[in-house]
Amino acid sequence: MAHNLKLKKPLAVFDLETTGINIQKDRIVEISVVKALLNGEIESKTFRVNPGIPIPIESSLIHGIYDEDVKDCPTFKNFAKTLAQFLTGCDLAGFNSNRFDVPMLVEEFLRADVDFDIKNRKLVDAQRIFHMMEPRNLAAAYKFYCDKDLQNAHSAYADTMATFEVLCAQIDRYEGVKIKNENGELYEPIQNDMEALHNLTASKIVDFANRMAYNAKGEEIINFGKHSGKRVVDVLTQEPAYYDWMMKSDFPLDTKRKLTEIKMRMAFGRK
Incomplete structure (x- = not known):
C-alpha cells in the first residue's frame, strides 16, 4: 500500500491495546505501528x-487479548529500545492519540528508562480532525471516509490501518475546504502538512495528563485543584513546597518531567 501524504519526516501511525485507561497504573498489551515513509511506501510492526x-x-472482552495470550511475550522494557529505534525521526499520529495513546506510550518509555523525546515530533490526532469536520468513533469514521466496515475492531493492527486510511482520506476530502472559526471568519484548517495538522490537533499540550495547560498568553497554568488557573511559575515561586508535593504524589512521570522543566527554566531566569 502506498500513500500520498506530503512528509518532511516519516509518519508513524500507531494504536495501543491496554489493560485499562489509567495512564499511571495500566500497561500496554499490544502496539501496532504503520510507518509512512518519504518515498510513498509504508511498513508496519506489531508487538x-x-x-x-x-x-x-472487561478489557480482554474489548480487545480479545487475555493473560494466557501474552504470558510468554516480552515485557515493554524488553523491546522498548527496539521500538524507540523504529520510531526514530518519526512524527506520530493516531486516533484519540494525543489524549491516550501518546501519553501511555511516553509513560511506558519513561518506566523503561528509555529516552523518547517528543519535543521535535509533530503529533497528529485524526480524531480531532474527524470531530471538527464530521462530529462521531473510529468505525464510523472508517465507514464515512473509506466506505468500509471495520473488521476486527480493537485489534491494534486493524485499528491502526483504519486510522491510517481515515487520515489519508480526511486530507483528500478537506484540504482547501473552508469553515468558520470562533470569530465567524472563514479559514482552511486541513492541509497536507504535518506541522499544520500538529498545530491544529496538538499545539496546546503542556503535559499529556492535562494537569497543566496554556492560558491565552501562552503561559503554563495549573489546570486542577486549589491553584487552578494560576501561572505555574507564580505557584512555584509563592509556594515552593508545591513542587515537592507534586513530585511525591501519584502524578504521571510525564507531568513531573514537564513541571521539572519549568522549574529548571525558572532557575536559569527564563520564565
Missing part, C-alpha cells in the same frame, strides 16, 4: 506485550 499485571476481563 504483543506481557504487561506484568493481570488483564482485567
